[in-house]
Structures are given as C-alpha cells and as structure tokens.
Amino acid sequence: MSFRALxxxxxxxxxxxxxxxxxxxxxxxxxxxxxxxxxxxxxxxRTVLDALGIHYRVDGxxxxxxxxxxxxxxxxxxxxLAAAMPCFFVAKMEIGGWPFxxxxxxxxxxxFLDRSSMASAQSVAEQMAERLKLPIPVLLFPExxxxxxxxxxxxxxxxxxxxxxxxxxxTAAAVRYVIEGGVEERELCWYGxxxxxxxxxxxxxxxxxxxxxxxxxxxxxxxxxxxxxxxHAEVASMRxxxxxx
Numbered sequence: 611m612s613f614r615a616l617x618x619x620x621x622x623x624x625x626x627x628x629x630x631x632x633x634x635x636x637x638x639x640x641x642x643x644x645x646x647x648x649x650x651x652x653x654x655x656r657t658v659l660d661a662l663g664i665h666y667r668v669d670g671x672x673x674x675x676x677x678x679x680x681x682x683x684x685x686x687x688x689x690x691l692a693a694a695m696p697c698f699f700v701a702k703m704e705i706g707g708w709p710f711x712x713x714x715x716x717x718x719x720x721x722f723l724d725r726s727s728m729a730s731a732q733s734v735a736e737q738m739a740e741r742l743k744l745p746i747p748v749l750l751f752p753e754x755x756x757x758x759x760x761x762x763x764x765x766x767x768x769x770x771x772x773x774x775x776x777x778x779x780x781t782a783a784a785v786r787y788v789i790e791g792g793v794e795e796r797e798l799c800w801y802g803x804x805x806x807x808x809x810x811x812x813x814x815x816x817x818x819x820x821x822x823x824x825x826x827x828x829x830x831x832x833x834x835x836x837x838x839x840x841x842h843a844e845v846a847s848m849r850x851x852x853x854x855x
Contacts, residue, residue: 612815629653629654629657629658650718652692654692655688655692664819665820671825673695674695676779676780677749677780678695679750680783681757682755683799684799685800690823695747700751738773742778748773752765753766759787759795764838770837770838788820824848
C-alpha cells in the first residue's frame, strides 16, 4: 500500500468513527424519523468525502421529493448523491452484508433489492411507494449494475413504476468522475467481477480526482416505460455535455 493510500485509509477510518459517534449521539435522544435518517446520511457522506479529499460539484437543483434516477459507476456515487441531497437509496441486497457500509445503509433507510426474486421486487416497489409520500426523494440506479462509463445502459422500468403510477415527479441525475493526468474515468469505476476491497484500495491510491453531479428538471410521465426512455436519454445527454470539473 502506498503512502497516499495509507493516508486516505486512515482518514477514512477516522471519518467513519466520527460518523458512528454522531449517529449514536443523535440516537440517544430517541428513534430517528425517516427524514432524520436521510439527513444523517447526507451529513455522513459529506464528512467522508471531505476526509478523503474528494472534491465535487453539484449542478442544477436537487429535488425535494419524488424519484431520482442516475447512471451508476461506483459505490462512490452513493456518497456523492447522498452528499448532494437527503435521500433514500434502492440498493442490491449484497450491500447489506458489507462491513460497516452495510450497517450504515441499513441505518439510513436503504431499501434492499434481491435481484433474483420477483417477490423482492414487488416488496421493494411497495416500500418505494410508501417512501415517495415523504418530502425526501428516493434514488434508484435503473441500469441495474455499475458500468465503466463508456455508455449508459438501458434503464429498467419496473422500479420506476411506483413514481409514475402515483403521479410523483421523476428527476434525471448524471454522475461523472475526472482523474488528474488525463487518466480515463473507467479506472475509477467499479464494474465487472472486481471485488470491493481491491477496488477500494485502488480508489484510495488514485492520485487525485473530482466529481460532478448534475440534476435535470423534475418531470411527470404517463407510464414507467416513457419515464425510463426519457430519463435514459437525458442522463446520457448530460453525461456528454457535462463540463469537466
């Protein structure tokens, strides 16, 4: 492990300890509401990004409600989007078993999806419908997996339905990473069969990178298919047009 990676690993460990301490100090006062969980997640994400020295910029107005759909490049997307706005995530079931991060995800109200189970998809859709009643957006990665950033995969419409069937707005969001020295974005993306820990160590050793999140306008759609197609095109367009940080 290089000195850079070691320094960032120590900073990460310290920031996570601080986040846990703050959580329990708040928790002592009583159970957290769903809104408080989302707000805690925003504070925690900002603390971790600051400790790691990850600079990011947010363009556009983060929505205050409804469904947000974004492209997916890495677990770092979760920190960036949570730092940009209080929100609830829909995440794959496996994340719930990750060391620390799984516990944090469960604590902040993440909705877990077993991608191999139709019953799980139905349950998640029902949970999303309940969360969409709150003044906190729900965030979904409708590509269904993270990618190397070379393209935006088609959006799966099934879990967009809880928003379109209830008339809630859907907002497109695009994430991009830029690495110093002209290194390709894909070097920071987590995709394919790469394990979490080796990729985290690689990310910690990346010389310097920044990120940008851009939000489109909230819109309502007649059905989930129309929403999936329109937001996919919007995210792909924002990715192309997004100025580099």
